[in-house]
Amino acid sequence: MVISLICKVLGTSELFVLSQIELTKQFMTGRVAFSEYYVISYPFTSASLFHVLLMPIVFITGVLTHDVSQVDRLWSMLPSATIFHYAIHNYLNGNGSLRLYIYLAIALFWSTRLTYNFARKGGYSPEGEDYRWEILRSKMSHFQFLLFNALFISVTQLIILLCITAPAMIFVEVGNEDLYTGDYVFGSLLAACVILEAAADEYMWSYQSAKRHYKETGEVAKGFTAKALKRGFCTIGMFAYSRHPNFLMEQCIWCIPYFWGSYLTGKLLNWTIIGAPMYVCLFQGSTSFTEGITSAKYPEYKEYQKTVGRFIPNAGSHWVEVLEEDRTD
Template sequence: MDISLICKVLGTSEVFVLSQIELTKQFMTGRATFLEYYVASYPFTSATLFHVLLMPIVFITGVLTHDVSQVDRLWSILPTATVLHYAIHSYLNGIGSLRLYIYLAIALSWSIRLTYNFARKGGYNGYEDYRWEVLRSKMSDFQFYVFNALFISIAQLIILLCITAPAVIFVDVGNEGLYTGDYVFATLLAACVILEAAADEYMWNYQSAKHRYKETGEVAKGFTEKVLKRGFCTIGIFAYSRHPNFLAEQCTWVVPYLWSSYLTGKLINWTVIGALMYVCLFQGSTSFTEEITSAKYPEYKDYQKTVGRFIPNIGSHWVEVLEEDQGTNAKL
C-alpha cells in the first residue's frame, strides 16, 4: 500500500494516515474500546472499517442463499446510516453543525421513501433483482462467483461508502453558520428526492395497472389499452425521460459533492470519487437494463430514438397517437 499516494489523494499528511491505521489496529486487537476508537478516529476511517467488515458477510450470505441481492437490500439504508454516523461522531466531538443535520434529514427522507418502494416490490421477501439472473445466465458459475465477490460484494459497498463522503467535508467545516449556498444546495437536494419519488410512484402505478390489465382486462383510469399493452411506460414524465427516477437518483448523490465543493471553494476535492463512481455505475446498469427491455419489447427501440435516456431531448418527446393514426410516435 502506497501511503504517500493515499495522502496525495486525500490531501492529508502521512502522519495522519499512519495514526489512523495504528488506531484501527488497536481497536481490532482489543487494545482500544469501541467508544475510544469511535470518538478518536477520523469518521471516514471508522465508516470504511464498517463497510470492509460488511463485505464478507454479504458475499457469504449471497453464496449460501443463492441470492446476490444482499447489497440491494442495504442500498436505501446504508448511505443514510453512514451520514448518521458522521452526525453522531461530530456531535460527540463538539463540532456538530446544522448543515450536517439538514443533510441527514434529507438523506433520511430519501432512505424512507426508497426503502418503502423496494419493500412494496417484494425486495425483502426473497426477491432477487432480475438483472442478476440474466447476468448469471451469461456467465459460467466460476465467472459469476468472481463477479459476485469483486463487484456485488466489494465494489458496490465501496460505492455506497464513497457517495456519502461529502458529509465528511461538512464535519471538517464544523459548526459555522449557514451560507446562502447551503440553502440553495439543500433545496436542490430535496427537489431530487421529490422528483425520484414522483417518478417511482408513477412507474408503480403503471406497472400495477399493466398487471391488472393482463389479469382482468381492466384498463385503469389514466391509462389506455394501447399504453398498457406496450409493456413499458411512455406517458407522463416518462414521455420526456426514459429514466427520470435514475436521473434524480444520480443527482441525489452528485448535489452533495457540489455542495462540498462550494464549502471548500474548490471544484475538485477527494470526495468526487463517490459521485463519479455512482454516475458510472448508473451508465452501465441502465445500458444493461435497456438491453433486456429492448429484447423483450421491440417497440422500445423507437422509444429510445425519441426520448432521452436521462435528460430530455430538446424539442422531442414521446407522443401517444390514436389507434387509427399512422405511425407510433411523432417528434415535436
C-alpha cells in the same frame, strides 16, 4: 508507495491516513476499546471499517442463499445510516453542524421513501432477487459469477455506497458555521431531487400496477390506454421526456452534496469527490444492461430510445402517446 500515491491524488495527508490505519489496527487487536475508537477515530475511518466488515457477510449470505441481492436490500439504508453515524460522532465530540443535520434529514427522507418503494415491489421477500442478476448468472460460468459476486456485488458496490457519503465530511470539518445562501440553495436542490425521484417512481408504480391489472382482468385502468399497457414499458409523465428520470434524480442526489462541499471549501476539487463519479459510472453500466434486456423484450423500445433521452431529455423531442378508444371486448 500506494498510500502515498493515493494521498497525492486525493490531496490528503499521508501521515493522517497512516495514523488512522494504525489506530484501526490497535482497535482490531484489542488495544483500543470500541468506545474510545469510535470517538477518537476520523468518522470516515470507522465507517470504512464497518463497510469492510460487511463485505464478507453479504458475500457469504449471497452464496448460501443463492440470492445475491443482499446489497440491493441495504442500498436505501446504508448511506443515511453512515451519515447518521457522522452526526453522532460529531455530537459526541462536542461539535454541531446544522448543515450536517439538514443533510441527514434529507438523506433519511430519501432512505425512507426508497425503502418503501423497494419493499412494495417485493424486494425484501425471499424471492426478491433482482431479475438482472439471474440473467447475468445465466451468461457466466459458476466460477465467473462467484468471482463477480465477490469483487463487484459484495465489494465494489459497498465501496461506492460508502464513498457517496464522503462530502458529509466537509460539513463535519466546516463545523457549526452560520448557514450561507448557498447552503439553502444546495439543500433545496437536494430535497427537490428526492421529491422528483419519488414522483418518477410513482409514475412507474402506477403504470406497472395498471399493466398487471390489465393482464389479469383485461380492464384498462383510468388514465391509460390498452395500447400503452400492451407496449410493456412506461412512457407516461416524466417518462415521456426521460427514459429513466428516477435514475437521473438518484445520480443528482449523490452528486449535489459534493458541489455543496466544494462551495463551502472554495475548492472545486477535494478528496470527497471519490464517490460521485463511481456512482454515475455504476448507473451508466447498469442502465445499459437493463436497456439491453428491455429492448430485446419489447419491440417498440428501440423507437422509444430514439425519441427520448436516456437520462437528460432530448431538446425538442419527447414521447407523444396517441390516444384512441380502447375496447376490452
